[in-house]
Amino acid sequence: MSVKTLKIDGKDVAAEEGTMLLQAAQDAGIQIPTLCFLAGLTPAAACRMCLVEVEGSHKLLPACVTEVAEGMVVQTHTPKLQGFRRMNVELLFAEGNHVCAVCVANGNCELQDLAIALGMDHSRFPYRFPDRHVDISHDQFGIDHNRCVLCTRCVRVCDEIEGAHVWDVAQRGEHCFIVSGLHQPWGEVDACTSCGKCVDACPTGAIFRKGSTIGEKERDRAKLEFLVTAREKHQWTR
Amino acid sequence: MGGYEPLYHALYELSSAAVIEEITKSGLRGRGGGGYPTGLKWATVAKMPGKQKYVICNADEGDPGAFMDRSVLESDPHRVLEGMAIAGYAIGANHGFIYVRAEYPLAIQRLTKAIQQAKKYGLLGSQIFESGFDFKIDIRIGAGAFVCGEETALIHSIEGGRGNPRPRPPYPAEVGLWGCPTLINNVETYANITPIIRKGAEWYSSIGTAGSKGTKVFALTGKVQHTGLVEVPMGTTLRQIVEEMGGGVAEGRVKAVQTGGPSGGCIPAVFFDTPVDYESLQQLGTMMGSGGMIVMDDATSMVEIAQFYMDFCRGESCGKCVPCRAGTVQLHEMLTKIVNHQATETDIEQMEALCQMVKEMSLCGLGQSAPNPVLSTLRYFKEEYLARLRPEVETFATAKD
Numbered sequence: 001m002s003v004k005t006l007k008i009d010g011k012d013v014a015a016e017e018g019t020m021l022l023q024a025a026q027d028a029g030i031q032i033p034t035l036c037f038l039a040g041l042t043p044a045a046a047c048r049m050c051l052v053e054v055e056g057s058h059k060l061l062p063a064c065v066t067e068v069a070e071g072m073v074v075q076t077h078t079p080k081l082q083g084f085r086r087m088n089v090e091l092l093f094a095e096g097n098h099v100c101a102v103c104v105a106n107g108n109c110e111l112q113d114l115a116i117a118l119g120m121d122h123s124r125f126p127y128r129f130p131d132r133h134v135d136i137s138h139d140q141f142g143i144d145h146n147r148c149v150l151c152t153r154c155v156r157v158c159d160e161i162e163g164a165h166v167w168d169v170a171q172r173g174e175h176c177f178i179v180s181g182l183h184q185p186w187g188e189v190d191a192c193t194s195c196g197k198c199v200d201a202c203p204t205g206a207i208f209r210k211g212s213t214i215g216e217k218e219r220d221r222a223k224l225e226f227l228v229t230a231r232e233k234h235q236w237t238r
Numbered sequence: 239m240g241g242y243e244p245l246y247h248a249l250y251e252l253s254s255a256a257v258i259e260e261i262t263k264s265g266l267r268g269r270g271g272g273g274y275p276t277g278l279k280w281a282t283v284a285k286m287p288g289k290q291k292y293v294i295c296n297a298d299e300g301d302p303g304a305f306m307d308r309s310v311l312e313s314d315p316h317r318v319l320e321g322m323a324i325a326g327y328a329i330g331a332n333h334g335f336i337y338v339r340a341e342y343p344l345a346i347q348r349l350t351k352a353i354q355q356a357k358k359y360g361l362l363g364s365q366i367f368e369s370g371f372d373f374k375i376d377i378r379i380g381a382g383a384f385v386c387g388e389e390t391a392l393i394h395s396i397e398g399g400r401g402n403p404r405p406r407p408p409y410p411a412e413v414g415l416w417g418c419p420t421l422i423n424n425v426e427t428y429a430n431i432t433p434i435i436r437k438g439a440e441w442y443s444s445i446g447t448a449g450s451k452g453t454k455v456f457a458l459t460g461k462v463q464h465t466g467l468v469e470v471p472m473g474t475t476l477r478q479i480v481e482e483m484g485g486g487v488a489e490g491r492v493k494a495v496q497t498g499g500p501s502g503g504c505i506p507a508v509f510f511d512t513p514v515d516y517e518s519l520q521q522l523g524t525m526m527g528s529g530g531m532i533v534m535d536d537a538t539s540m541v542e543i544a545q546f547y548m549d550f551c552r553g554e555s556c557g558k559c560v561p562c563r564a565g566t567v568q569l570h571e572m573l574t575k576i577v578n579h580q581a582t583e584t585d586i587e588q589m590e591a592l593c594q595m596v597k598e599m600s601l602c603g604l605g606q607s608a609p610n611p612v613l614s615t616l617r618y619f620k621e622e623y624l625a626r627l628r629p630e631v632e633t634f635a636t637a638k639d
């Protein structure tokens with residue numbers, strides 16, 4: 001397989017053909033912010049946090065689905081990008097009801113991490129305070145739609161890794177929400193195997209284990225990685 | 239007149255490559271909005287490896303006030319079918335789909351009948367004109383989402399999935415319907431194919447401007463005296479269309495013309511001598527779009543126009559990506575605040591910044607162009623925004639004792 005050489009933030013980087021910019025940057029020690037990306041799942045390119053500037057392209061490109069190319073010159077943290085990313089996170093905070101102080105994922109939340117990294121301490125856009133519900137009909141887990149950022153990681157992990165396809169997206173635009181089964185309470189969806197992969201995949205406190213209280217949500221990301229490696233490379237390395 | 243002769247001519251007297259060459263030389267550009275060179279698109283799909291390829295006709299026509307495609311489908315469906323069959327022959331596809339919105343029942347009925355007729359006479363189906371070329375066409379009915387006009391969303395919808403766009407590349411030409419190379423063109427684009435094959439590329443390219451060939455149909459609506467469809471050669475000035483053909487407005491003055499629907503912008507009357515072609519419209523901060531043209535008079539508030547289109551985009555956003563899903567909501571709220579005389583100059587600055595962000599960060603054309611009506615009205619009619627600001631109120635800081 002051929003190797004491509006490129007420049008990311010002034011650093012010379014070599015990456016195998018077919019590698020995505022996100023991975024190539026990470027291998028070079030450059031962290032590009034992400035939210036909807038989760039290694040092992042089909043990328044959705046939906047959150048737009050990972051957009052980068054590529055010389056010669058008049059559009060910003062999503063690093064999670066853009067392949068490296070020979071001679072590419074990439075900027076990942078320009079003031080313009082950081083400003084846009086901050087606005088993007090503000091939009092998310094304004095769109096849902098994200099109250100970190102009472103959230104199971106406090107201190108262990110990717111949305112919170114993004115906000116901190118971008119220096120976002122409040123949203124300049126008015127909070128919308130939407131009326132969303134909480135479903136705790138499942139024996140072991142719950143979903144609090146107030147905290148959902150619609151990254152669809154739960155949808156993809158359940159469909160692609162567990163093969164159960166319990167989740168999907170209903171409605172459109174601002175009315176979108178994650179739906180279980182045929183719009184049934186989660187606890188009534190027979191397809192759910194209670195594997196808990198969606199809990200581990202969820203970047204926020206939207207899907208949680210029942211019984212966890214503030215700041216207690218922990219994820220076993222290694223489990224997902226283990227499954228993906230086992231499936232794709234037939235290596236059982238835990 | 240001479241229906242299906244061009245198809246016969248193509249099948250028996252032209253190679254696939256020669257058909258593509260003819261379309262390329264004609265200078266035809268896509269009529270679905272983007273203006274992508276049609277010949278180039280056909281050549282790309284033709285070159286793709288793989289046995290199974292598809293032809294899709296985009297008849298989702300979702301722009302408010304647009305009905306160009308509808309008129310073609312209802313009055314001359316065979317012309318579109320024939321254009322698709324010629325496309326199929328040129329790119330090596332034997333199956334086509336017409337994706338038509340459910341709001342067009344008459345178009346669906348006439349298309350269905352036209353397909354039956356064509357099959358009966360051996361003009362569609364297997365061994366067309368007793369040649370070795372097979373081509374069948376199926377109709378798929380959309381459920382009325384504007385975003386399903388976006389090509390990748392449209393493909394997902396035909397596949398039976400949720401009509402969400404996906405990032406491009408890969409373009410449908412490479413990875414399209416069920417993963418196969420797919421040609422997707424607009425109704426009007428296909429309607430232009432038979433005249434080109436019949437009369438030749440040279441004839442076609444003699445009409446229009448250097449960069450935009452042929453004619454374009456516009457749906458003239460709004461405050462103009464004579465509303466309806468007009469077909470004009472590319473390069474016709476806006477003045478000719480609005481004032482001569484449309485008869486101007488009944489009372490007062492024409493203030494502006496909106497083109498490109500929710501993705502476009504408003505052109506003030508001072509620019510009415512501009513020739514209508516892809517480049518000129520783009521320079522004015524709007525676009526050709528699919529052909530909607532809404533005339534506005536003095537009494538029209540440009541801020542309310544911007545608010546109307548943002549409301550439309552807010553409602554039609556598929557919700558997949560954050561900038562469009564949440565950004566259009568905030569932009570619409572900001573515009574409403576301005577309309578209601580509650581905003582300050584800072585709000586306008588913040589709105590401009592958010593427009594730029596939504597434009598550059600959104601995943602598909604819907605979000606990327608949703609800010610256009612705001613940006614274009616801000617560019618030409620900023621005074622209308624300023625006139626709507628909150629009246630100065632005495633605050634603690636500004637109070638003199």
Ligand SMILES: Cc1cc2nc3c(=O)[nH]c(=O)nc-3n(C[C@H](O)[C@H](O)[C@H](O)COP(=O)(O)O)c2cc1C
Pocket residue numbers: 267268269270271272273274296297298299300301384385386387388389390422423424425427528602603604
């Ligand atoms: C939100 C959105 C809506 C669209 N709606 C339509 C439509 O209704 N009809 C259409 O032909 N193209 C529509 N397009 C453009 C298509 O994606 C595609 O570019 C077009 O069908 C290609 O055909 P053409 O090359 O013949 O123009 C839309 C694009 C976007 C982003």
Ligand code: SF4
Pocket residue numbers: 143147148149150151152153154155178201202203204206207
């Ligand atoms: S529930 Fe969690 S994983 Fe699922 S879409 Fe919402 S935030 Fe993402």
Ligand code: SF4
Pocket residue numbers: 385403554555556557558559560562563600601602603604605606
């Ligand atoms: S830009 Fe809007 S319509 Fe397009 S993918 Fe994003 S949310 Fe959906």
Ligand code: FES
Pocket residue numbers: 033034035036037044045046047048049050051062063064065
């Ligand atoms: S991580 Fe690339 S778009 Fe979400």
